[in-house]
Amino acid sequence: MPRPYPALALLAVAACTPTFNWREVSVAPTPLKAVLPCKPDKAERRLEITPGREVVVHALGCEAGHATFVVLYAELPQAGELGETLARWKGANLAASKAKAQSETPFQPAGALGLPQSVQVRAEGQRSDGSVVQSQSAYFARGTQAFQAVIYAPRITAEMSEPFFAGLRFE
Template sequence: MQRSFLAALFALMCLWALSACSPTFDWRELRLEPSNLKAMLPCKPDKASRPVPMAGRQVELQVQGCDAGGATFAVLSADLGDASRSGEALAHWKQATLSNLRTAKGQERPFLPPGGIALRESLQVVATGTRADGSRVESHAAYFARGSRVFQAVIYAGTLKPEWADTFFNSLRFE
């Protein structure tokens, strides 16, 4: 299950890497339907979706993301259909992301966007790892939920700048 999820996530990230987006930051607000999550991205996002295994079932992973200034910004979500599985799904998602980065652990702190549900697994995780090509990558990700829908907001870059993360993660909120 974890390998399929990692493969799907990697394929979606490759799509963004191939997409052309302005190298400058042009922050814009987007709204992810049907969740009513608002987020700011520094460029016009591409959209994709793909079925993936998560929390013991097949779900549709929806992704909006773009590349700007040498970084990839993305917001991913999936509806589990069962809110009681959200914590488990977030924990597995975090572990799958760290495995994909070829690292075992990151620096964690609680994260709860306005309107989200308070779960022990709702976290921000900052980690340094290795891309598939062997190059160094820094990741700053947030894992959170609302109802039966789980989310990951993430930035990948060779070197992350704190102001990118501040703008991106502080913009996350539910209406």
């Protein structure tokens, strides 16, 4: 027997679906745990973060609520390069989106190294199509691994950023 109002049942189910379905994920093979609002995809590519040396940057990210959430990491040959690498990574990301930092504060998730370059940056820039994009990025390190956690959106809200950055921790 057919249901009398199948469209209403679909609307009721859709109304119960949260925009952000937060879940803890492992950023394997690193000891970092992160909280993402959607099922992440994985990618990697070679980038020249330090002049003359390419590293493989691994990414775990997804899109939800008109925002992109990404956790990236790179393995460096020496821990002594971490501070410089974090500073260069931050500069390259700001330049790529023609962004200016609006604020910068220290950032050290549980278990991360206490480097002066471990910061959280809020910025506003442009996408390749010229539209405005806000970003909130955190740069930090542990062992010989450099990390970036970033959100890109037309407008970043506390509902997006607080769970994402609070969920970063090392085991």
